[in-house]
Amino acid sequence: MFTIEHEFDATVVTLVDEPASHRQEDITINAFASCVTVEQLNPQTNRVEQVTFSMAQLRDLAAALDLPEGVYRLIPDDTPGQG
Structure with a gap:
């Protein structure tokens, strides 16, 4: 389960670990x-x-x-010299 809230300067998503035998704290x-x-x-x-x-870093994680x-480096489509 999760919630989404839009605040003044951020979007806040809270991930709630559903009831389980080894439940983790919310993220x-x-x-x-x-x-x-x-x-x-x-x-x-x-x-x-x-x-x-x-x-x-978030783009790379996604x-x-x-x-x-493996080892990777993402190169944006708009990088000069890349075609």
Whole structure:
């Protein structure tokens, strides 16, 4: 299950782990114009852990989900000299 909320400066998506024997804490994704943050409560420390992705890193992650094992570099279609 997930929720989507549009705030002033970000779109916030919360991923809720459905009831299971090993349920994980909710994950909150904040999509800003320049970056995306992923947050999750660490129940051992009772602190929210945060990871920040640049837009390029997020683009690479999205591409990586559909590719086999290997090393890749994405080249934008509008790069000069690429045809």
